Amino acid sequence: MxxxxxxxxxxxxxxxxxxxxxxxxxxxxxxxxxxxxxxxxxxxxxxxxxxxxxxxxxxxxxxxxxxxxxxxxxxxxxxxxxxxxxxxxxxxxxxxxxxxxxxxxxxxxxxxxxxxxxxxxxxxxxxxxxxxxxxxxxxxxxxHSEWITGIILAVEIPLLVVVAAGAVYLLVGRSLRPVSRITKQVNEITATALEQRVPVPAADDEISTLATTMNDMLSRLENAREAQLRFVADASHELRSPLTSIVGILDLADDTDSSVDLPTVRTILLPEAKRMQVMVDDLLMLARADENGLTVNLDEIDLDDVVAAEVARVRSLGSARIRLHITPIRMIGDSDKITRALRNVIDNAVRHARSMVSVTMHAERDVAVVTIADDGSGIPVRDRDIVFQRFARLDVDRRNQFGAGLGLAIVQEIVRAHGGTATIGESDMGGATVTITLPLAASEVRDHTTPATTASGSVPEEVSVSPQTSQSR
Structure with a gap:
């Protein structure tokens, strides 16, 4: 009206x-x-x-x-x-x-x-x-003819206005009738009935586009709600396991009136508590990233030193043989968060490798490319995007029973916060390859021909360092 x-x-x-x-x-x-x-x-x-x-x-x-x-x-x-x-x-x-x-x-x-x-x-x-x-x-x-013309206009104009108003009322009412149906349907949709959709008019017009857009929005809301419910269920499931161990031992000690011995604390209670603490920290990081984006403290870092230090840490554990080939690269980024992302990927590769992990790094134009490959069983093509989701679970060959499925999700958030990408492919050794690209931004690739060193200053074994032309961006 x-x-x-x-x-x-x-x-x-x-x-x-x-x-x-x-x-x-x-x-x-x-x-x-x-x-x-x-x-x-x-x-x-x-x-x-x-x-x-x-x-x-x-x-x-x-x-x-x-x-x-x-x-x-x-x-x-x-x-x-x-x-x-x-x-x-x-x-x-x-x-x-x-x-x-x-x-x-x-x-x-x-x-x-x-x-x-x-x-x-x-x-x-x-x-x-x-x-x-x-x-x-x-x-x-x-x-007199002018007066007659004026009288005719005075009579015709109200009639034309009435006809135009009636036509507008009918046309607008007909055009907005689908909007009324859409509004009614939207009012009936609740948080527990997101599977419903609004009717899409047959005419290919703006109303049809609006209805299609709203249905797409409802699909995204439904997917987000399902993802949220899965997230809560998975988080509860992952936290229940260590809590069950801790509460079970404490209940046993309370029922038997006996103290918890130190070996039990060291072998069961403390590892389970730390596991739960790491999981909670990871969940908090992901929640902050969802709310406000991941905060990064940018500084000039030597990416080759970060990679070499992580490889040296894994070698000290004797978990797997690691082959390292890096190029000295200086970039702008958050050293702590990049270290955590590399640690998650390298630890994941070590857990699933049969005998060998390969870590390579080089510069391509304005990005640094870090590749971590293993000779494990690999990841099927259909699952390569799934593994970056939170609490993602594949077969036991690719996930150990103690993992929460948050490692690669955190990697994705950290790399994305730096403006880079993380992808999974197949390695030359038959296993999986994780490729991380990080923009150099205002970084400088050093003209350096000496071997990269670890944090302790020693040259890591099986390290080859290629010379790289210095450039500024």
Whole structure:
């Protein structure tokens, strides 16, 4: 209804302005037509006076006709010296004498004549005498036609407004009817019924696009809710295992009135508590990343030193043989978070490798590329995106029973916070390859040909360092 009222108001204003403009132009065109006819006759008589004086005026020129009804020739003393038959004997209009001038008058009244007239006054000079030729044309018929036009517009405009308002009401109502159905359906959708969808009109228009967009939004909300429920369920499941161990031992100690011995604390309680602490820290990091994005403390770091230090740490544990090939690279990033991302990927590769893990690093244009590969059983193509999801679970060959499935999700968040990417492919050794690309930003790739060193200053075994041309970005 509001749209109909607005449309009716706009149409009314537009038609009213158009009608007044048309009446004004009609009035002006009528006046110009009358001024042309009276001016032509007055000029013809004035030209005759200037040639031969008043006696040179032909009586036929004074006769009414050809768009002129009344003519007067007035001398300098204000006397009418010539006039058309039946014209008043006195001057119809008091005019100052001025030769070779044209003046126009509207709404002129003539004593003894009905209606109004338009007049043209033309000055003439003969010898030392001045005359004014006044030609008048009756405007009553023209003004009557203008009034008739105005009345017709006054009747037509309201009718047109009513018709336009009715058409707008019907068309807008028909167009917005699908919106009403969509609104009704949306009001019925609750947080527990996100599987419902709004009806999509058959017409390919903006309403159809709106309905499709809303259905896409509902699909995303449904997926997000399902992901949230899975997340809560998985987090509860992962936390239940260490809590069960800890609570079970404490309940046993409480029931038997016996103290918990130190080996139990070291072998069961403390590892389970640390495992739960790490999981909670990981969940908090991911929650902060979801809410405000992961905060990174940018600084200039030597990425090759970070990679070498992580490889040295794993070697000290004797978990697997690691082959390392790195290029000295300096970049801008958060050293702690990049270290954590590399540690998660390398530890994951070590857990699932049969005997060998390969870590390589080099610069490609404006990014650093770190590749961690293993000779394990690999990851199927269909699951390579899934492993970056939180609490993602694959077969036991790729996940040990103590993992929570958050490691690669954290890697993804850290790499994304640095503007990079993390992808999984197949390694040359038959296992999986995780490739991390990190923008160098304002970094500098060093011109360095000496071997990279670990944090302790020693050259790690099986390390090869390739020279790299220095560049600034």
């Amino acid at each position: 509001q749209s109909t009222i607005i449309a009716a108001a706009v149409v009314t204003v537009a038609l009213a302005v158009g009608g007044m403009a048309m009446l004004f132009m009609l009035h002006r065109a009528n006046n110009e037509a009358m001024y042309r006819s009276t001016g032509r006759q007055a000029y013809q008589i004035a030209a005759a006076i200037e040639r031969r004086g008043v006696p040179g005026v032909d009586m036929d020129d004074l006769a009414p006709g050809a768009g002129v009804d009344v003519i007067q020739v007035i001398d300098a003393d204000g006397r009418v010296v010539r006039s058309s038959p039946g014209a008043p004997t006195g001057p119809i209009i008091e005019i100052d004498q001025a030769p070779h001038t044209y003046r126009y008058f509207d709404d002129v009244s003539i004593p003894g004549f009905s209606g109004e007239f338009c007049a043209t006054a033309v000055g003439a000079e003969y010898g030392d005498q001045y005359f004014t030729v006044l030609a008048l044309d009756r405007a009553t018929g023209v003004r």
